Amino acid sequence: MGLQKDNERRVFLNNEECPIRNVVAQIGDKWSILILFALVDGPDRFNSLKSRIEGISQRMLTQTLRDLERDGFVLRTVYPQVPVKVEYELTELGKGLSASVWKLVSWAGDHHADIRKARQQYDEESER
Incomplete structure (x- = not known):
């Protein structure tokens, strides 16, 4: 596994076996979680997803x-109909x-409001 403990502190290995790097890198991108949550209510078509994810x-x-499909x-x-109909849905x-x-x-x-406030405060202090 990619996560080990060394003197009671976590060590994160830089390899494909590290579950944190391997899985979180995919779902932590800009769009994956939004797509997953767009599909929570059930199957949907491409254009519907595109219109709902601004x-x-x-x-x-x-x-x-494709990446989410590849990861299962x-x-x-x-x-198989004319026109072809394609739906996407969450697996188990x-x-x-x-x-x-x-x-x-x-x-x-x-x-979110707390984080935005902290960012603003940090940015204002950094400008000084």
């Missing part, structure tokens, strides 16, 4: 969905991740 480009949505968090289903792994991350997301919502 600021995401088509290219970034495509790439992030999202299932892509293509329906994705639902578990979403539930686990919800506490962080809730905390961020509850403390």
